Amino acid sequence: MSMKEKIEDLRQRRKEALLGGGEEKLRQQKEVGKYSARERIDRLLDKDTFTELFMFAEHQCHDFGMEQKRIPGDGVIAGHGLVGGRRVFVYANDASFLGGSVGAAGGKKIVTTITMSRDMGAPLIGLIDSAGARIQEGMENVRGYSAIFFEHVISSGVVPQISAIMGNCSGGAVYSPALTDFVFQVAQTSRMFLTGPEVIRKVMGEEVTFEKLGGVKIHTQISGVSHFSCKNDEDCLEQIKRLLEFLPLSNREAPPRVDWGDDPNRATPKLESIIPAEMQKSYDVKEVIREIVDKGVFFEVHERFAKNMVVGFARLAGRSIGVVGNQPKYLAGSIDIDAANKASRFIRFCDAFSIPLVTFVDIPGYLPGTTQEYHGIIRHGAKMLFAYSEATVPKIALVLRKSYGGGISAMGPKEMGTDQMFALPTAEIAILGAEPAVDILYRKEIASARDPGEFRRMKLREYQEAFCTPYHSASRQLVDAVIEPAEARRRLVDALRMLETKSLPNRSWKKHGNIPL
Numbered sequence: 001m002s003m004k005e006k007i008e009d010l011r012q013r014r015k016e017a018l019l020g021g022g023e024e025k026l027r028q029q030k031e032v033g034k035y036s037a038r039e040r041i042d043r044l045l046d047k048d049t050f051t052e053l054f055m056f057a058e059h060q061c062h063d064f065g066m067e068q069k070r071i072p073g074d075g076v077i078a079g080h081g082l083v084g085g086r087r088v089f090v091y092a093n094d095a096s097f098l099g100g101s102v103g104a105a106g107g108k109k110i111v112t113t114i115t116m117s118r119d120m121g122a123p124l125i126g127l128i129d130s131a132g133a134r135i136q137e138g139m140e141n142v143r144g145y146s147a148i149f150f151e152h153v154i155s156s157g158v159v160p161q162i163s164a165i166m167g168n169c170s171g172g173a174v175y176s177p178a179l180t181d182f183v184f185q186v187a188q189t190s191r192m193f194l195t196g197p198e199v200i201r202k203v204m205g206e207e208v209t210f211e212k213l214g215g216v217k218i219h220t221q222i223s224g225v226s227h228f229s230c231k232n233d234e235d236c237l238e239q240i241k242r243l244l245e246f247l248p249l250s251n252r253e254a255p256p257r258v259d260w261g262d263d264p265n266r267a268t269p270k271l272e273s274i275i276p277a278e279m280q281k282s283y284d285v286k287e288v289i290r291e292i293v294d295k296g297v298f299f300e301v302h303e304r305f306a307k308n309m310v311v312g313f314a315r316l317a318g319r320s321i322g323v324v325g326n327q328p329k330y331l332a333g334s335i336d337i338d339a340a341n342k343a344s345r346f347i348r349f350c351d352a353f354s355i356p357l358v359t360f361v362d363i364p365g366y367l368p369g370t371t372q373e374y375h376g377i378i379r380h381g382a383k384m385l386f387a388y389s390e391a392t393v394p395k396i397a398l399v400l401r402k403s404y405g406g407g408i409s410a411m412g413p414k415e416m417g418t419d420q421m422f423a424l425p426t427a428e429i430a431i432l433g434a435e436p437a438v439d440i441l442y443r444k445e446i447a448s449a450r451d452p453g454e455f456r457r458m459k460l461r462e463y464q465e466a467f468c469t470p471y472h473s474a475s476r477q478l479v480d481a482v483i484e485p486a487e488a489r490r491r492l493v494d495a496l497r498m499l500e501t502k503s504l505p506n507r508s509w510k511k512h513g514n515i516p517l
Contacts, residue, residue, distance in 0.1 A: 017055050026096050034167060034189050035233045037077050037092040040127045044090065044237045045081035052079040053116075054109050075130075076106035078113045080122070083244055086256075089117035092127035095167050102130055102173065107144025114151040121250035123160040125240065128177060129167030129190075145172055152179035157352035159250045162243065164236050165190040165226065170214075178225065181349055182243060182301070184236050185226040187216045192225065224305040224338060242299055246313040246320045248353050255320035255355050262294040264317040264493040271485035275400055277426050279433070285310055285325045285333075285360055288400065292316075292489045298323065302342050308332075308367075309339035311346040316358070317493045322350035325360035326411070333402075335410055336367040337380040344383035344515075351391035356496060359397040359418070363407035364433075381410060382516045388412035390513060394499035396492055399423040399470065399479065404433055414478060419502065420495040423470035423479045424488070430472075434463045 001009070018038065019026070026036050035043065041050055078091040091113045093102070102110070110126075117124040155161055156179070163177030164184040169192040177183045177192070185192065193214035200206050200213070212218065219226035230236035248255045274287045290296040293314035300312035308330040312323050324343055326333035335343075350357055366372070366381055388395070388411075395418040403411065408429065412418045423429065430437070438459045439446070449455035466472065470482045483491050 014055070029095060032189060033232060034095075034129070036096065037094040037127065037129065040092050040166065040233060040237065041077060041079075041081075041090055043234065044125065044127070044240065045083060045088075046085065049081035050079055050090075051081060052077065053113065054078060074103060074105040074109070076102065076109045078109045080116070080120075083241055086244070086249060087120065087122040088125055088244070089113050089120070089122055090125045090127065093130040093167070095129040102144060107148060111144070111147045111151050114148065114155055118151075118155040118158050121159060121252050123162065123244065123247065123249060124155065124180075126161075126163045126176065126180070128163055128165050128169050128173075130169060130173055145176070148176055149179060152176060156181075157251060160244075160247045160353065162240060164230075164240060165192050166233055166236060170194070170196060182228070183219075183226045184228040184230055184239060185216045185219055186230045186233060186236050189233075191215055192219060220302075220304045222305075224302065224342065227302050227305075229304060243313070246299060246315075246355075248355075251353055255353065257318045257320075258315065259318040260295045260297070260315065262317075265490045267486045268292055268489045269486040271424075271488060275424065275426055275485065279402060279428065282328045282332075284329055285327050285362065285400070288360060289314065289323055289325060292492060293321075293323070294318065301346060306336070306338035306342045308334060308336065309343050310360075311343060313355075316489075316496050319496060320355050321496070322346065322355045322357045323360070324357060324411075326362045328362055328401075331367055332364050333362050334364050334367040335381060335384070335407065336372055337375055337377055340377070340380045340384050340410070344387040347384070347387040347391055351387075351393050354393055356394040356396070356499065357391060357412075358492060358496075359395070359412050361397055361399040361403050361411045362401045363404065363411050364402050365405040365407040366410070379516045381406070384410045384412075385416065386513065386515045388418070389416045390515075391417065392502075392504045394496060394502050395419050396495050396499070397421045398488060398492065399427040399429060401426050401428065402433070403427065403429040405431055414480075419499055421479045422481050422483050422488070422491055422495075423473065424485055425470065425482060427470040427473075427479075427482075428464075428468040429470060429478065430467050434460050434468050437467075438463050 029036055075094045075097040076091055077094055080087060080089045091110050114124055152161060161180035162182050163180045165177060166186050167190055169177065169190070171194065174192050174194055191210045191214040197208050197210060197213055200208060216226065216229050220229045228239055230239055246255065268291050270291050271288060274283055274291065276283060286298065289298050293316060298312055298314045300310065302311060308327050310323070310325045310327050314321055314323050324347065347357060366377055395412060397412055397418050399421070409416060414421050438456060442459050446452050446456050470479060473479045474482050
């Protein structure tokens, strides 16, 4: 065979590999509103930057007629390219070949992609559309998936790991995205579950649809497995790009800085009308966040899950920050089990990747009730204390209104390592609010008073003036400053700049702590 013929043979093999499971299978995907695996990669990455790895890998199985079903790539497309000019590693299941099921060859490609992303210090992105482990290859799949899980764990905290559920993701395969940092899920065309409806019906006697078992609504609102809900494939890929803008490539570099032209000293008088002085009135903490951060851009994480806690990314003076805030619009901003888990995981991610934390505090305490107690609010709530205490990144807090009881510690006070804590004049920081405190402290006196109502009102005023003001805490150096709402942005920016050189002693003498999981 001549050189020309060999080159033509190579080109033909490439052409076959690009077709995946064939034109008919690719057409079927388009009919249900899905991009093909290669289209997903092309639309995610900057134009003409994708370099494919192991294009000609094939399975080596000869059981169950598999010798007749061999295509280059083995149902997984993997490689690296650029997003916004920055290197990422990516793999995508090709559902056009055996439903995107993962066999030994495809599994090895995924493992190699994960290890390369870690070694090169670049984010990993998995575009998942897979029927799970390939049954025909037996125990080879266990080796493959277990190795994938292992590599995800080793990469955790080293490079950002992102999963996008863009079709099927079932059985043990669900643990791959569950081990990554952020999970995107596409509405209508994706589902994720350990056990399918048919098995549930046979074993448990329950009737459930694919959508009600593992659709986007279930995992973004109820289980919290997925962080982002996407309208379609295009929306999913665009949201991934937006997320990457806030993240470093690895834990070895600082998050990217982008000057959006927003004056660091811009006044924020609008906060005076957003935040009501009355403790019983509600407001949207996201309005506070958008008023303070650069250009009002807040990229929220877990928007539909545990709405009483708000987390996400923004910028201050061009620098990426992680935002954590109580949401008075839901459960008065109290912390329940889901909110504690949501915040703790986000705090730990930010700390792993040197993203400063800015906390907006308006917390009445933990959500009471037997449901919360029986399901372990003590254990789950302790995760927030652990996460804030363990975090070594710059930590800044602004108390907007309430900061009561156990909620004080949950939202990261100075005693738990917060570097700068500010309070607005509307802030009340106390072990108990005035009414329950007075009812406990003066129970007998109120009962025996000539005018119980007037006596109680008098003691309420005394308690509020003595303890329920930010100045009580400021006098004891529990807050660094009481500030006007209009100067909130400037003071937070100033604190962030001051903390840029923060360095804590090396804690390598201990292997790791034992978070109350």
